[in-house]
Each structure stands twice: as C-alpha cells, then as structure tokens.
Amino acid sequence: MSELLAPAGNIEALDAAIGEGADAVYVGLKSFNARLRSSNFAWNQFEAAVQAVHKLNKKIYVTVNTVSEESETERLYRFLGYLNKVGPDGLIVQDFGVIRMCQEFFPNLELHASTQMNVESAAGVNLLSKVGLKRVVVARELGLEEVKKIKESTNCEIEMFVHGALCVSESGLCLFSSYLGGKSANRGMCTQACRRFYTAETSEGEKQGYYFSPSDLQLIEKIPDLMDIGVESFKIEGRMKSAEYVGSVVSAYRYLMDHYKEDRKGSIAAAKRMLSTDFARSKTTYWYNFKTNEDGVLNAGSTILNPNQAGGTGIYLGKIEKITGADDEAKQKAREAVSEDSSPEDYQIAMAYIRGGNYDPDPGDSIRLHKKDDTGRVSHKVRSVRIDEDGRRWIDIPRGFSRGDEVYLLQTKSMSKRYPRVLPSDIGKYRQQPGDEVLPILDLTPVDKKELSYFPEGLYVQVSSISDLFAVQSMSPVRAILELNFETKNDLVNKKTVLPFSKKQIIISLNPYCPESSANELLDVLNYLVEDGFKSFIVNNVAHIGMLKNKNVNMIAGPYLYTFNRWAVSWLENQNIGAFITPQENSRKNLNLTFDQNVRDRVMVTAYAYPALFRMRFKMPADYDFMYFWDKEETPFKVLSNPDGAVVMPEYPFSILDRVDQLKKDGIKRILVDFSRCKVSRQEIKLVMNSMLKLQPIQNCSRFNWKDGFYNPEKIEAFKAATDKNYQKNDRIKSNGSNYSRGINKYNKNNFKKGRKR
Numbered sequence: 001m002s003e004l005l006a007p008a009g010n011i012e013a014l015d016a017a018i019g020e021g022a023d024a025v026y027v028g029l030k031s032f033n034a035r036l037r038s039s040n041f042a043w044n045q046f047e048a049a050v051q052a053v054h055k056l057n058k059k060i061y062v063t064v065n066t067v068s069e070e071s072e073t074e075r076l077y078r079f080l081g082y083l084n085k086v087g088p089d090g091l092i093v094q095d096f097g098v099i100r101m102c103q104e105f106f107p108n109l110e111l112h113a114s115t116q117m118n119v120e121s122a123a124g125v126n127l128l129s130k131v132g133l134k135r136v137v138v139a140r141e142l143g144l145e146e147v148k149k150i151k152e153s154t155n156c157e158i159e160m161f162v163h164g165a166l167c168v169s170e171s172g173l174c175l176f177s178s179y180l181g182g183k184s185a186n187r188g189m190c191t192q193a194c195r196r197f198y199t200a201e202t203s204e205g206e207k208q209g210y211y212f213s214p215s216d217l218q219l220i221e222k223i224p225d226l227m228d229i230g231v232e233s234f235k236i237e238g239r240m241k242s243a244e245y246v247g248s249v250v251s252a253y254r255y256l257m258d259h260y261k262e263d264r265k266g267s268i269a270a271a272k273r274m275l276s277t278d279f280a281r282s283k284t285t286y287w288y289n290f291k292t293n294e295d296g297v298l299n300a301g302s303t304i305l306n307p308n309q310a311g312g313t314g315i316y317l318g319k320i321e322k323i324t325g326a327d328d329e330a331k332q333k334a335r336e337a338v339s340e341d342s343s344p345e346d347y348q349i350a351m352a353y354i355r356g357g358n359y360d361p362d363p364g365d366s367i368r369l370h371k372k373d374d375t376g377r378v379s380h381k382v383r384s385v386r387i388d389e390d391g392r393r394w395i396d397i398p399r400g401f402s403r404g405d406e407v408y409l410l411q412t413k414s415m416s417k418r419y420p421r422v423l424p425s426d427i428g429k430y431r432q433q434p435g436d437e438v439l440p441i442l443d444l445t446p447v448d449k450k451e452l453s454y455f456p457e458g459l460y461v462q463v464s465s466i467s468d469l470f471a472v473q474s475m476s477p478v479r480a481i482l483e484l485n486f487e488t489k490n491d492l493v494n495k496k497t498v499l500p501f502s503k504k505q506i507i508i509s510l511n512p513y514c515p516e517s518s519a520n521e522l523l524d525v526l527n528y529l530v531e532d533g534f535k536s537f538i539v540n541n542v543a544h545i546g547m548l549k550n551k552n553v554n555m556i557a558g559p560y561l562y563t564f565n566r567w568a569v570s571w572l573e574n575q576n577i578g579a580f581i582t583p584q585e586n587s588r589k590n591l592n593l594t595f596d597q598n599v600r601d602r603v604m605v606t607a608y609a610y611p612a613l614f615r616m617r618f619k620m621p622a623d624y625d626f627m628y629f630w631d632k633e634e635t636p637f638k639v640l641s642n643p644d645g646a647v648v649m650p651e652y653p654f655s656i657l658d659r660v661d662q663l664k665k666d667g668i669k670r671i672l673v674d675f676s677r678c679k680v681s682r683q684e685i686k687l688v689m690n691s692m693l694k695l696q697p698i699q700n701c702s703r704f705n706w707k708d709g710f711y712n713p714e715k716i717e718a719f720k721a722a723t724d725k726n727y728q729k730n731d732r733i734k735s736n737g738s739n740y741s742r743g744i745n746k747y748n749k750n751n752f753k754k755g756r757k758r
Contacts, residue, residue: 006236067097080106296517471685
C-alpha cells in the first residue's frame, strides 16, 4: 500500500494531516530546510511530535534539504546529532555533505534524496541507492511512463509529488532568486521571482503578464495508475499552507487511495469534489499525459503556464491600506489560538484595513499575506474583526507586514474543522537540543602531480556549438569545453565533424537535467564518445556519475553538483571525481574556506558567464513570441527555447574577470569563460580578453554572490538588534517605529539589489 505523505508546517497542520488520515508527515525545523519562511517546529515541539506520531503508528520525516556553506558545517553536524537522538523516520536531504556526514557519524539515520537533488532517472536513483539512501523523491517534471520505467529499474523506494505548487524550473536548478539578491532556492530562501509580473517585447509591442507563474499540480486522477505501478509514497506540497488546506487535500487523496479499487470512476469523482474548495491556482497534470519526451517538450509549456494567472495563491482580497495596533481583546484571542508553549512571535498581531478585493474575511477564515518585495509569505487565521466609525473593516494580521502588501483568501470558516491534538498538552519534559560537539576535521585529498594531467592550469572556454569552438581558438584556451546538446550531439555522432581542437583538449559538458525518457539515448551517446576518444566529461547530475563511473574517463564535477562545503566535496571524491567547478552562486569567502590551499589545484572558477537563471523542461508556448522581457526594476532578461527545453538568462553577464589576479593569489589557477547558449563574436572575445589582461571591470556586469555571499537572515537579526540598541542608547525610539523601519528597509533594499547590473 502506498504511503500518503502530508506537509506539516506548524502544529495545526500536523493535527489536520494526521486527523484526515495521512500515513506520514514531513516537517522542518528552524534551519537547514527549503521552507525557511514557514513557521516550522521548535526543538521541543519536534521532539514531542516524533513521539506522539510514533504512538499513532505513523511516520515523521524531517527536511534537511538545503545546501550548507563551509562555515555552517559544525552547526549542521550538531543538528544531525540532535536528530539522531530524537529519532525521526527519515531525513529528506539535498546536500551531498549531509550524506557524507551521516555515513561517517550517524549511519542509523535513514536518508531520502530530496527533489532538490535533481533526480529524474533510474541511473540517478540507483547510484544513490548504492551509497545507502533508502528513498528518492523524484523530480516533479516527469511523466507517468517515466516514473513507471524508473520503478521497474530500481529497488529503491520512490516518492513523488502529487499535489501542490510547482516550480517552473527543473528541480534543484534554479538560480533566479539567488541572482537577484542572494536569496538562494538551494538554501530555503526562494522569493519566487518567477511568479512576478513582467513586461515582454513581442511582435505586437510591449505586453505584460505573469509569464513564468506555473499552475499547481493535481494528480488525483493519476493516483490509481501510480499505485498500480508501486510508487511507495505520494507527497502533498504545502508546508507554507494553512491547516485547513492540508486537511482538505489529505482527505481527498486518502478517500481515493482507500476506495479506487472498488469504484475507480466514482471515487475519483468524489475526491475531485472534495478538492473543489482549494482556493489555490489553476490545476495541471503537467507532464503526465505525454507519451514521449518530444511531445512533452513541445506541449507541456501550455499546460503549466498562463500569463494571466497571478503568482499568489488563493482569492485576491486586496492590499493592506493601513495598519494600527491591536486592542487587548484581539491580543487575547490571538494568544488563546496557539498552544501554551508557543513563542511570542507566534501570536503577536496588528490590525489591518485591506482594500481592493471583493470579499471581506470573517473570523475563522484563513488568509495568506505576501510582502510586496517578496521577502516573506505567511498563512494566518483571522481571529478578530473590528468596524471603525467610518465603516472600515479591520482584521488581525501577523506583525511584520506593511502598507501595500497583498492578502489572499485560502479557506473560509465554513471549511474549517477541528482536529484532535497530536502533541500532548504539556511538552515541558522535551528538552533535547543540538549540543556543542566539535566537528572532526576533514582534510580533502591533496593533488598528485600526475593525477590531474587532464586538468591543467590556465584558461578554459565553454561553448554550445562546433562553430563557436572555431571562434574561441583565438583565445588559446588550455582546454575547450563543448556543451552536449541537441545540436552538438548530432554533429559529433552523426556528422563526425572536423574539430579545431584534439579530443584530448576537449571536455564534454553534460546537461544537468537527465530525464528517464532520454537516459538510454544519452548512455549510447556517451559510449560512442568514449570509444571515439573523448576522455574528459563535466558531470552535472548524479545519473552522469552512474553512467560514466566504470568507463575509465575523467569526471569533473560541474557547477550543478553543488560543492558548498568540503563534506560535499569529499562525497564526490568517493565517487571517483577529482576536479570541481565551483557553483556559480558561490562566494569567494566560502570557496576559500571549503578548499585549503593545498587542494585548490582541483578547483575551477567561472569568471564570466550568462548564468542559466532557471531551466524549463519544455519549449515556450507558441504565443510566447518574445525573447526579451524585464521586471518592474527594468532589469532585462532573455528566454531561449530549443528542442532541449527553455532557459532564462540575464541580458548582462556575470563577470569577475578583473579579479583574475586575486584568484591566482588565492591559488585558483583554472579560470572558466563560459559562452554557453551564446553566439560567440569577435567583439565579445575582445571584451573578455581585455578585461582579464588589463584587469578592467566590464560595464553593466553582475558580481552575483561572489563578493557579498548569500543573503543571511542572521545578519538581519544582528542589524535589528544593533539598531534597537542604538535607538535605546540615544533615547530616540519613536512610537511608530518609522526610523527603525527605514533602517531595516534600507538594509534589505541594498542586499536585494546587489545582484543587479552595475
């Protein structure tokens, strides 16, 4: 029997999930998870939840599905030690470093590969299974036939999303939010920039729309087929959703899973009726109705994208017009609505006047608030309504929101249910927390002189076509990197094109998305290339490692095999990988912390590129007749579409070419200029070479996160504390907090803009 796995972003959602019959729940704690903006569980709440859920013969998994920087690894080690003591049923992980730490120190922790690990083929599943992972959450961009084929080709458990929000990007490959302001999707800080309102330059002039805001996944009709092929776990997305939402979705899928064998058609119809109160976005089955990869690439875009669909979830209620303080009665209602052990931030409220929608929320209704700068989204149940002398209607909202923030209706009171409490009323006895253990030192393997003969010092240049290989000859690279795509694959295998470099001098770079429907074809191509004399490959997916592991070739870990800490590097070393291209969203500081001086000969740094901000496993729909678009800040982007899918890129490049001397002083002597997805011109080659040789910055370029690193919420908290202390010292705190707000907004704005053109 397949498992029904439900989200529990807070205690109320946990109650709803278990109350409606979920077999298991997945939760996040206050760090190291991909939904840092949801409420998440405190230490004692989590410990109590594990024991309470186990007493009900249910399972509980904890998300550790982000990548960690080197400076965070000791805290990660202590966190894993805490989890090892508490005993959840499994950890959902993305970072190879977590796998490596658990192998070394916590072998009893069961590991599940997160969808963020970007696994969409049997080759990837089997490699992870061989290194000890019990389950893989496959990528969301897969069809029924692909899932079936994976299931037939592995003994590993398969978990898949069946309902909830989708990412327009291929799983785990989005850099958009990180590029715009350091808020990396790989670190739980995604601002969902893809769902914003954009202006496009079309053949008919400028047009506006939510061009990349995807519909929500709903596979209720596919559940019988997926159960029949043996998928072990069906996952509902929604750790940021209300308890009412979780309860209603779980009840629908539970009903169908329990009754489809006796009345398939009738139980599907009943389950769909149960989902009719879901106020989320329009629904899609995404890839599940396409028989071939080609059919999906051509048509899936029109099933998931709708430019007229706003990015928000639920029914639009309007924007916050005014905010004032809450009276004692409203504060008391908010306090009574949460558990006794809740922290004060869980019930601190203000009163808001909302304007612009067509429905006035009542007490008991669930709403969702979206900050206008996309820095936060919070679900909230309304407890108090007040009508002022002017007839305006004020409702309670969580503190931290301001004028102009949007509000959506998720559920009405009539849809609400009360569920038995899962946690005990007194959780005071649960006191375990991460300790102060010292992480043992891990030294990466020093480089043997002959070991990296395929990885010499110097300039590397990457291109996407054979013609561009000829164009970059003038740059005299020590190695040329050729992207394996629909065009170059045909040239290399069928046309046997004459190449301007020897096969020893060419490195083949593999696409980070490796779907099951084309995995066998890729394996055949790789076998041909190896037999034809190509010996060096950049691998960007765990499936690539499995395909090449025993072929006596050189594997270089590409930027999509995320190496943000030395434990992740060590895990990849154990897969026979000896060289590494650091992720494009990495920073200089973290790179130098990860790789000591004596191992930096293993590292290549991208110094120039047009980063793939997000990749889509489909061509743009026919009515998307544009290449260029821009956001409200007038930052330009472009979208390219071909038989491999579509990709969004910045109009201006990322460049640290003028920092090459600094890199060399740091011990980084392998520099990559990446012209992927571009038509290389003499003018651009000249621009690049001048910048590198004369150490002059390129105008309008981005530094990405190279200098400032990732956005750090802890720095924000430190700034708040320092601001408060300063105002108290000078006795200048004002009752409306206007100076404080300006300080915080200025800090946020500066951090948010740091990735934009300069």
